[in-house]
Amino acid sequence: MEVILLERVQNLGELGDKVRVKPGYGRNFLIPGKKAVPATPENIAMFEAKRAELEKVEAEAKAAAQARADKLGGIAVSLRVNTGAEGKLYGSVGPTEIVDALTAQGAEVEKREVQQPDGPIRMIGEYQVDVILHPDITVTVDVIVASEDEAEVSDDAAEASEDAAAE
Incomplete structure (x- = not known):
């Protein structure tokens, strides 16, 4: 045809x-x-x-x-997720979560534009995700996946150091 x-x-x-x-x-x-x-x-x-x-x-x-x-150039997205032992995620981080995080930063991106070459993210770490805005225009966005538990530990450590400094 x-x-x-x-x-x-x-x-x-x-x-x-x-x-x-x-x-x-x-x-x-x-x-x-x-x-x-x-x-x-x-x-x-x-x-x-x-x-x-x-x-x-x-x-x-x-x-x-x-x-x-x-x-979108230079934007890095940081996501806090629930994790189990050894940094393995409960669930995964897919295009929907990435689009929500980019939208929160003021970027206009649709779910169908986000391409994850290695599939959904299932471990904590730093990843690069392609956003295909036009067949000729592709932007790479850095996605940092961190554990919510680490955030709580670092907040507790910061409070402890502030208390020690106050005494």
């Missing part, structure tokens, strides 16, 4: 490319998602008439994604 791409599709092509794809991929993903249209003579003529408009929309989307990337 041949389709004309209406936007850049990763690992497939750019806006306006005429590509051959498997029929199921075209019918079930590209066409319903408005990412492509079948390559019929009518659609080719329609696309050529709207090419400038589609390129302008794509450029605006890329500029908006770049502005969001500039806001």
Whole structure:
């Protein structure tokens, strides 16, 4: 099946490319998602008439994604979670928790944009997570997962040192 791409599709092509794809991929993903249209003579003529408009929309989307990337650059997210022995988490840290933490810091990120290459986080430590804002724009965010128990221990130690200093 041949389709004309209406936007850049990763690992497939750019806006306006005429590509051959498997029929199921075209019918079930590209066409319903408005990412492509079948390559019929009518659609080719329609696309050529709207090419400038589609390129302008794509450029605006890329500029908006770049502005969001500039806001996200250098942000580190710190999450406090319940842990068991040896730093193993009860549950895991997934895209939802990362998005909530980024939103709390004022960043606009959707759950589908967060990519965890190694899957959900299940141990305390420092991790890097990719945020794909546009097919051409990816930002890496540092995620620091710490135990809530460590926070309580460090707070108790700080209070003890303040009490000792007061005496």
